[in-house]
Amino acid sequence: MRDGRLTIGQMSRETGCKVQTIRYYEQIGLLPEPERSSGNQRLYSNRDRDRLAFIRHARELGFPLDAIRELLKLADHPSQPCEAADAIAAAQLEAVEIRIARLQSLKQELERMLAHRHGGKIADCRVIEVLADHSKCSADDHVAPS
Amino acid sequence: MRDGRLTIGQMSRETGCKVQTIRYYEQIGLLPEPERSSGNQRLYSNRDRDRLAFIRHARELGFPLDAIRELLKLADHPSQPCEAADAIAAAQLEAVEIRIARLQSLKQELERMLAHRHGGKIADCRVIEVLADHSKCSADDHVAPS
DNA sequence: TGTAACCTCTACAGTGGCTGTAGCTTCATG
DNA sequence: CATGAAGCTACAGCCACTGTAGAGGTTACA
Numbered sequence: 001m002r003d004g005r006l007t008i009g010q011m012s013r014e015t016g017c018k019v020q021t022i023r024y025y026e027q028i029g030l031l032p033e034p035e036r037s038s039g040n041q042r043l044y045s046n047r048d049r050d051r052l053a054f055i056r057h058a059r060e061l062g063f064p065l066d067a068i069r070e071l072l073k074l075a076d077h078p079s080q081p082c083e084a085a086d087a088i089a090a091a092q093l094e095a096v097e098i099r100i101a102r103l104q105s106l107k108q109e110l111e112r113m114l115a116h117r118h119g120g121k122i123a124d125c126r127v128i129e130v131l132a133d134h135s136k137c138s139a140d141d142h143v144a145p146s
Numbered sequence: 147m148r149d150g151r152l153t154i155g156q157m158s159r160e161t162g163c164k165v166q167t168i169r170y171y172e173q174i175g176l177l178p179e180p181e182r183s184s185g186n187q188r189l190y191s192n193r194d195r196d197r198l199a200f201i202r203h204a205r206e207l208g209f210p211l212d213a214i215r216e217l218l219k220l221a222d223h224p225s226q227p228c229e230a231a232d233a234i235a236a237a238q239l240e241a242v243e244i245r246i247a248r249l250q251s252l253k254q255e256l257e258r259m260l261a262h263r264h265g266g267k268i269a270d271c272r273v274i275e276v277l278a279d280h281s282k283c284s285a286d287d288h289v290a291p292s
Numbered sequence: 293t294g295t296a297a298c299c300t301c302t303a304c305a306g307t308g309g310c311t312g313t314a315g316c317t318t319c320a321t322g
Numbered sequence: 323c324a325t326g327a328a329g330c331t332a333c334a335g336c337c338a339c340t341g342t343a344g345a346g347g348t349t350a351c352a
Contacts, residue, residue: 007319007328007331008328008329008330009327009328016213018310018311019329020310020311020312021309021310023330024309024311028309037318037319039318039329039330040317040329041317041319041328041329041330042329042330048187053278053280054278057278057280059309060252060254060279061256062176062252063250064308065308071273071277074268074274075274075277077268078267079231079268080267081265081266081267082265082268082271082274085268085271085273085274086263086271086273088273089256089259089260089273092256093253093257093260096249096252096256097251097253099249100246100249100250103208103245103246103249104241104246106207106208107239107242107243107246109206110238110239110242111167111239113235114236119228120227121224121226121228122220122221122223122226122227122228122231123225124232125220125232127217127231127232127234127235128217128220128221128231130203131203131204131207131217131221132199132200132203134199139150141211153299153300154301155299155300164340165300166339166340166341167338167340169301170338170340174338183347183348185346185348186300186301186346186347187299187300187301187347187348188300189302205338210338211337276327293333293352295352296351297349297350298351299346299348300347301329301344301345302326302343302344302345302346303344304342304343305324305340305342305343305347307338307340307341309336310335311335312334313332313334313335314334315330317328317334318327318328318330319326319327319328320325320326320327320328322324322325
């Protein structure tokens, strides 16, 4: 393994991405098929490693893989305007804000449920009661559990 | 369908739970196998409907199905102490709080990325740049994308 | 009674984003 | 040359559904 060629394990260590996940990214076309050694093992370039780091970082920021695919395409065309990339990031920001708002209303509801704790029997348990009877639940607008 | 017996479609309408999802809940043992009509169609009781409403409400609050299974078991034993139910709700609250915190740090990062928007080329695009180079990212501690 | 429209049935595949497993082969080190 | 770590492929499983196909059941109205 001389300079500039990384095994999949080295890629994994350098990016914090699991080996299986790297192979998975290759399988779904996010990473190119790398060279192989004479013994059929994957050999990556530094460029591949940077691409993987990009993907990982975007995943950490919650971008879905499809958005990352777009971003990678854009990153490969540096002379084009960056509005599209900004738009993807803006969409992601909006998605995150929506999820935060939703989770905050769930949080309030759970806090209300727990505020009535009294150490009694299930029969008088506020938690069970609220779950059983939606009308006891103040916020009515939470949808899917993000 | 006289009194007290609901078709799966009526169940769906009354609880807001999709027909397939009801069958799925039966399959994984969250809902009991209901009676069948002479034509092999499911016939539910009001009790079944209440149980499904309980499940849906708990799902809306983000409880995982395993937790709901526990809660249902508890709800079936009203004379037992409700500490276990409270504990499940408390765990769920904590999980929600963790997810909110994580999403908030993601939100900040995305806002920082977007604050540098300038309408130029990809080559100077802050979004792409930050994704490509983790060191340009201030918060370093976000883990899995919630 | 006919028939059209709708509902329900089973069984299975697909979603997203991985993760884990089994059973191999290859590689690096002593 | 032997051992153990790392790599290979192929596939199953996770969560919580959702969608589809193709069959059969039920209901409303003429």
